Amino acid sequence: MSQATVREITLKILVQVGEQGGFSHIILNQAVIKNDLKQNDKGLLTELVYGTLQHQYTLDFYLEPFITNKKLDRWVRWLLRMSVYQMEYLDRVPDHAVINEAVTISKRKGHKGISGFVNGVLRSMQRKGVPSLDNIDNQLEKLSIATSHPFWLVRMWSEQYGFDLTEEMCHSNIRHKNVSIRVNILKQSRETMQELLLEEGIETKQSNLSDQGLIVTKGNVIYSSYFPNHFSIQDETSMLVTEMMGLEETDTVLDSCSAPGGKTTHIAEKMNDKGTIHAHDLHAKKIKLVSEKADELGLSSIQASALDARKLHETYDKETFDRILLDAPCSGLGVLRSKPDIKYNKHKSDLDGLAIVQQDLLQAVLPLMKQHGKIVYSTCTVNKQENEEQIKQLVNEEQVEVDPSFFEELPSVCKELIGISEYGIQIFPQDFDADGFFITRLQKKK
Structure with missing residues (x-):
């Protein structure tokens, strides 16, 4: 044949x-x-x-x-x-x-x-x-077909964020996005990594969202001799999640939904591979990916095992952790450029079920935070039901608040974005030609 x-x-x-x-x-x-x-x-x-x-x-x-x-x-x-x-x-x-x-x-x-x-x-x-698409009178239907997004999704976004922002987001989702990498600063500085990649014909520019981030402007980093030990392929907005955790080298950290390990290993790098990071995910197969990624990068501070984040109270005492990351399971509506099949496989009813799971996870990890600890909640989606509304409900019902210093510590390029609210920051795909992400940081009420 x-x-x-x-x-x-x-x-x-x-x-x-x-x-x-x-x-x-x-x-x-x-x-x-x-x-x-x-x-x-x-x-x-x-x-x-x-x-x-x-x-x-x-x-x-x-x-x-x-x-x-x-x-x-x-x-x-x-x-x-x-x-x-x-x-x-x-x-x-x-x-x-x-x-x-x-x-x-x-x-x-x-x-x-x-x-x-x-x-x-x-x-x-x-x-x-x-x-011609001009023959379609309904502007939502026209946008749905022109940018190949399900009508229900275009309508939902338009109701949540307005038509103009929705139109910009939908068109952004069918364009190529930036490829970015996170330098393993335990092995190379960002500047040195740029020089080494340039010798291989790979050109980069520095990210404004993470001091470990580089945006690839020419070349394919997958074929670099320094991958995967000296850097990880990770979206800029995904890196920002860890940057906003306010980590110290001596912290005891929980990454409650850690697979496949990008943010977990970023946490370890930010802490200079000191302190202790407990990384969990529901499935043993996924946790194996976290351990493999840690080994590739030469990190030893990560203790990874399969545990259901909703049952972590059975393993850990109350107020165990200085920092907790809940990178929650979500609809993934912020990553449609790199995973376009998501938009055809999701339905409005799926979002309702995910919102319940997210609320359960938040309730489960809250008691594990120390008195002066912090929880970062993040999703790679653009949907108020999974993001702002989750946090609004939580602060209304529990003795927690959005950490005011979170907004002060945001990179300067984020501080004027339209997605900032009292509940956190919604980054849209068009903001940085990167993934859409929601990020916020919680603490116990003072």
Whole structure:
């Protein structure tokens, strides 16, 4: 059997993710390894997978007049989506080449009738052009299709944050985001790491959100000889979570939902690998990732084990910890640029269930905080129900408050953001071309 082409591999991934519920980033990485792809092919595969997923609703809108509600095999629909994505969004490959490749794939996977149908649809689209989004009157529906976000999500965001901010966020979510890294300062300074990466042809600039952060402006850090021991790949806004914990080297720290370990190891680095960090997660398989990451970075202050954060009171006495991080399970609506499949798999009802879990977790870790301790609560989502409303309910019902010094200690680039409220800071994806995050810090009422 001849080796599968990049577009055949792409199609297989799209069907797995779109129809079988697989995670795009995991399946993509597995495919790269399995097929031993060259660098250029890896780039094309990534572009085609994420681009097609990212624009799925828009592609369906473009296709609808040409398929006239015809019942299609799922793989055929994904093949058409992938082909239209290339024709409408990419300039490197001419339309005739895209169409020929699609016809070849459909011949291999189907029969002559399917290949003829695929050829007819794509050539008709090439000849007539795609329908205009301007014909959609409802502004929420138009934004939903133009940026490929579910209508319920666009409506929810518009109700919570207003249409203009929602529009900006939705368009931001279909653009490429920055790749950033966190330097392991126990091995290299940030400045030295910049110089070493530059020698490998990788250009970076310093982050304003973390004094360990670098934003990659040229090159691929995955292939650096210093990865993963001298730096971690981590989003800037994710780094800010640990930066806002106010850590001291002698602290006893709890990371209650720690997998896969990015923030846990950042805590250890900030504390110069001193003090004690108790890292837990519900599943042993996930906790293994935390331990492996700590070993890669040469960190010894992390004690990782599988425990349900809602039952930590069975293991620890009250007022055990100086600092607690609750990076809570959430809907992930802040990371849609890097995980576009999330937006198609989430429903409004899912958010209600998550909010209950988050409240249970907050209630569970509160008693474990020392009298003068601090709790940082964070999520990688943009949703008031999981963020501001959680904290509002907590401070109204419990003897805790948002730490006023939290706002004073925010980096200067955050202090004028529209997402600051009395309950914390909501960072939107467009703020730094990074992930959307909510962060706040709690203490016992004075």
